[in-house]
Amino acid sequence: MAEFRVCPDSGFYFHKSAESLMKVNAVVGIVALLVAGVLAIGVVLTRWQEVHLLPADQFYMVLTGHGINALIFWIIFFEMAILYFASSTLLRCRLATPRWGWAGFFMMLIGAIMNNVAVFSGKSSVMMTSYVPMQAEPHFYLGLILFAVGALIQVFVFFGTLVIAQQEKTYQGSVPLVTFGAITAAIIAVFTIASGAIILIPTFLWSIGYVSHIDAEMYRVIWWGMGHSSQQINVAAHVAVWYLIAGVLFGARPMSEKVSRFAFLLYIFFLQLASAHHILVDPGISTEWKIFNTSYAMYLAVLASMIHGLTVPGSIEVAQRRKGLTKGLFEWLRKAPWGNPVFSAMFISLVTFGFIGGITGVVMGTEQINLIIHNTIYVPAHFHATVVTGTTLTFMALTYLLIPVLFRRQMFLPWIAKLQPYVFGGGMTILILFMLGAGTLGVSRRHWDMDFAGAAMAFEYPAIAYTLMAVGAIGGVLAIVGGAMYLVVAVGSLLFGKKLEASAGILESFAGKPLAASVYNMAKPEVLAMAPKLEEEHEGGFEAPGTFGLAMLLLVTFVVYYFINWNYLSSVWPLG
């Protein structure tokens, strides 16, 4: 039974069933991103007060759809593809129970469609969070539940594949670091989905009349066990992808396996406590609970991210220096392949995630500082730095890698791909920075009209708030253009990209159908060997001084910005 093929360019092995599942999950994810991107036009152009495109009802509908499709459907579908890649492909192992994988995929697909139908009917404009007692249509919740169960099934196919790989000894030693990161993401996913089930199932029953009352505060605490933790799946997944890209492009090896794995372990232990970030200014929550949870015990998950922030670029620097790029602190970085979208997207993601997403997240998640930030537009600014320039841009980088490796296609319009990370990352960074500013001035998130038209009493934001929102929106438009560029390259490559080897035909190669049978010419790949040992061991000193400099810059920015916000807090009304 010949069921494996090897990619002649990358040397990665693909098991037929796993390959099909990777393709369909990735493609459906990209479709969800397309939907989210189209809806983003409505969001951006409405919040740009001078344009104010949509009427209120359509704005809230579009905003609900944008949030769910971008944050949940796009990212989680794509993550399923990553899980298959990190298990079956990286470990050279056959996929466990492919049929269950397909069952899970179709459940997710049906759930996603069902939820979108509910949203676009206009009767479920409840935002992604669907806070009770505001009620959506029953199939809004049911769609999410089906989606979550489907995701859970696919996660267990991933775990099953790991077990098979171990039993059939498809690899020597321990699993690779990238797989370890994917395991982290999968474990967090199980926790996330369980939290979602605990709250969404009763809420669904409430929406059809079988449960009379859902406590609004309980809903918030448990819902965020899913809502925030699901973003932690993303963090673990995109950090794993950073390591993968560093390995593929630079031949980088982790500076220390122990340190990087320990950092992933910290994610498993502590990231889930982040539900608290959303509950900091809620009624009746004890101070101790808030401090412990909001800080991930003692910022131990932040510590983990700071570690990855050093070790990912550090591993690239070490690899580059070995190749002779040793001049000064930054020759390794200057001479990195900035024209390769796989690298540029990954590196922009790394920097914006750390400097903007990470720092703002910790600041706004500080118990008392949250008082001046909760529900302002600062919040979406923060999470666009984490899940858009962080996760989404990383997944775009991975897409550019997968087009030849997984889909066996040449890239369509490569010059667009070359520019895309800069346009998307740049536009999004403008949006984020200016929305952070507007949020500091108290501009509300999820709000149709900052003029408060029709309100009985007047309130006016300072003029500068309008300017900040307008410039942010221009950044948003640029980011939408960048998103469209990605879709053109990704979809164009699948449809029109030159086939890199005999294939079953147009459409088939990504519609879940495998490549021509002759490509699958091996029953079992060779066992994955351990990485070769380095001849010369490093003798003390700093291996990656440039990265260390960048890390110190991050720290200084972090400290300064952190205390600026305490200072701002100290200027508001005393509360107790």
Add this chain to the structure above:
Amino acid sequence: MTSFMPPADRVWWKVPVGRQELVWIAIALVWCIIMFLMMPLWHVYGKQNLSTEAYQTTPAKFGAKVEEMVSKYKVGEEAGIPVVAPPAGSDIYMLGRLWQWYPVLKLKKDQEYRLHLSSMDWQHGWSLQPDNINLQIVPGYDMVLKITPDKSGEYGVICNEYCGIGHHTMVGKIYVED
């Protein structure tokens, strides 16, 4: 080529960690501990801390308390909503409902009040502007906090938790007088 290959050393957890990483981890850990300690320290030395006092309530019960205050201390009306000037140090109330904050409060500068907040229907966001204090208002909960307005002037209370189609019209007022 090892990030996606098994570690070069079978017993990778015994390979010593490089100095650079150790230094960075130590620095980062110290920073984490400082940030962690800032929160309890602010409870001791800072003036902006959210109380944890809250009671379960119902819209009817909470609404009755609001009306009681309004009938005792009403001093005027603005846009059809009563303006209330309760005595310093007293329990004062504001409720959120679709789509208004009720009533308008008139407070004295540098005096402490026990502010009660709750919602009559959906969740709302109590956002005091331009001071920029933001609280989550949850139906069924009477949230109590001590506030000391320390600047006089006119403040807007806007809703910053999405509450349906009229969300943007939900604007209230607090006046602080010398």
